[in-house]
Amino acid sequence: MAFAALLFTAPQASATPQTDLVASASTTIDNMRTDPSFGPARNMMDRARGMLIVPTLIKGGFIFGAEGGNGVLLARTNAGWSPPAFYTVGSASFGLQAGLEKAQIVMLIMSDRALKAVQDGDVKLGAGGGLTIATLSAGAEAATAANLSGDIIIWTSATGLYGGLTLNGSVISASNEWNTAYYGRAIPVGDILAGGMRNPGSEPLRQKLSAVR
Numbered sequence: 001m002a003f004a005a006l007l008f009t010a011p012q013a014s015a016t017p018q019t020d021l022v023a024s025a026s027t028t029i030d031n032m033r034t035d036p037s038f039g040p041a042r043n044m045m046d047r048a049r050g051m052l053i054v055p056t057l058i059k060g061g062f063i064f065g066a067e068g069g070n071g072v073l074l075a076r077t078n079a080g081w082s083p084p085a086f087y088t089v090g091s092a093s094f095g096l097q098a099g100l101e102k103a104q105i106v107m108l109i110m111s112d113r114a115l116k117a118v119q120d121g122d123v124k125l126g127a128g129g130g131l132t133i134a135t136l137s138a139g140a141e142a143a144t145a146a147n148l149s150g151d152i153i154i155w156t157s158a159t160g161l162y163g164g165l166t167l168n169g170s171v172i173s174a175s176n177e178w179n180t181a182y183y184g185r186a187i188p189v190g191d192i193l194a195g196g197m198r199n200p201g202s203e204p205l206r207q208k209l210s211a212v213r
Contacts, residue, residue: 017070018182019201022084024055025072026205028104032155033212037136041108041153045212050075050109050193052118052172054089057103070175071105074209075115075193081206083199085192086178087118091170103158105167114151119189123172125152133167 032038054071068090075082089105109115114131117123125133132150154167180186183197191197 016181018086018178021055021070021086021178022072022202022205025053025084026208028053028055028106029205029208029212031104031157032106035155035157038155041136041155042212044108044110044153048076048108048110049112050115050118051081051209052087052089052105052107052109054105054107057089057105069105070178072205073118073189073193074206075119077193077195079195081209082193082195083197083202084182084205085119085189086175086182088173088175089170090173091167103156106155108153108155109151110153111151118172119174119193121172121174121189125167125170125172135167 050073052071052073054069057069068088071087071089072084073087074084109118117131123131125131131152134150134153136153136155174189176186176189179189179192182199183192187197
């Protein structure tokens, strides 16, 4: 591909919604690493093909009055984790329980077909989506390694009166405007995930993912 011949590096920018989101994603990874419910998934990190991190999913008013949040998708490459591509997660009904204010979500994408589906955009999780899902929930009884399998393993942690979080029906879509703003020019998501772009502000997040064990 043409992008491989010339690696484009975006200038380091001052604080923007995109840089704030990348920094928040790094904090979310710290929270996941210290959560006991994540324990059974630690040995799966080396096999993950990608990771979608949503630092804040809020209830109400995001997409047509529904729940949703912004996130970053990174893919594993021969040179380590890729730079982040920006995505949105939204749904008319996430199954948020009464009193839930916000949640953090990390999706470990375990198969190439799941990564391609998310990369291509407009993925709908749950029944009829064609992808198998397993969930780890902070504050809930921990899952065991024996019952963790699927195209996507989801870690969640929520504040408020937490009774569970169901992502069935959620739609994952690329945020092309945010990608353009972060990298300084329009570029396909596939090129970002293949390592064809760089933004110095994402290096701490990439290094942190490489260190998760």
